[in-house]
Amino acid sequence: MDKRYIYVLLFVVGSIPFFVPMVLPLPITEMTSKYNDFIESIPDGSIVAFNVQIYRSTWPMLGSGSAVTTTRLFEKDCRIVFFTMSASGVPMIDFNVQEAFKINPKLSDKVYGADWVDLGFVSGDESGLAAFLTNIPGVLPTDSNGTPLEDIPIMKGIKTGGDIKYVINAAGSVSSPPLYFQRQWVAKYGVKLGLIAVKSTGPQVTPFIEAGEMQGALIGTGGCAEYEALTQKPGPALSLTNAGSITIIFLMLLMVASNINYYRGRK
């Protein structure tokens, strides 16, 4: 089959849920369930570190999970220390917070510096994270606005990675951020880590979740949609999941067609 036909068919099939709203059932997977339990187990008022490493390209896939998590943490009066391990993720921190305020407008009275802070970009990937965790004010003496950390109330008493007990890593990348967060933060400082990750990271992190090294994960749009359903904050992930379901059915049909085509060609 000419690939152009496949492209057109994919476009048509993938567009259906956007024009014809559907309510499809949504079972909750174990990973999402564990993630929700982890978020709910964080004591009210705790300080949580949050790596927003979601790019604009992966925001439709994972952004909702990140924004709903931020909303839920703010609702629990948790104070959030945002940072990013990606240079292009810097503007996404503010975007993420604004999305959380849209989900629950009552939260827009949260005060920068007291309830949340944006530390900006931590460069150097795994080595950079290791350095950051050994001396947070040493690596980032100011927040992303240039305010010294000692002048920011939420940062009082936070010197190393061990001073924060809960970490969320939202990484829209298939490389290894979840694993190096586990190595550098969980293994060294014994913190509790929750993940928001792309679908292909799922198999990579399953062993760590089963072993209790990571507390839970929202994997792909499906995981984010499940979390939206669990927290009763319906958003874009639920409608995207419907589109995903229909596309997957179409991909299965494509696969059957390719096999039929292959065996017909052999005869």
Place this chain on the structure above:
Amino acid sequence: MMSFYKSTLPKWILFICGIVVLIASIFVVPEPLKNVSNEIQHFTSILTSFAICLGAVSLGINNVKRTVKKQSGWCYSIVLLISLIATIGIGISLGRKSANFMWIYNYLYMPLQAAIYSILFFQVGTAVYRTFIVKNPTATVLLIFACLTILGGAPAITCTIPGLTALNDWILAVPQMSGSRGIMIGLGVGIIGISVRTILGREKAYQMGEE
């Protein structure tokens, strides 16, 4: 003398940095040694920032050369150079949070990135058509597991077929996890081997291009 600067000195720097960080990570060491180890790690962040600058300079130089020599695709190089200079210029002169810089990020960078990523959707479709073909028993096993995993990602299907979620969870928790753990342990052992070779100066990949 050149050989000392290009080969011997980097090897010694690497050896000393590697040993100091390794010892400080594994053992309880005196405070001064711990501070040296921390400083070495901090230096990574500084080096990475310089690497980003170096990357931008290298990208610029290569594209200027391409444009001057009018090699194929030189017009794209001009677009790249204009974008690079404009973004860096606006970012440095007006600030990263200025309206102009954010306009570039929100209305140029974001849509372009999203557009490029969305092309994957179509690539996956054609990849499924071309590669998921039952040609032999191994391919059949791969195909069955792939289908079950893919179907497990479609809530509409998992709700329709009873037991599919449980089967999918089992695939992730048993066969997949065994394979993943094997790969991770292998990777870990490999990384230890490479690290030891690098610290001892036997690994020369970082000296690429040098004898």
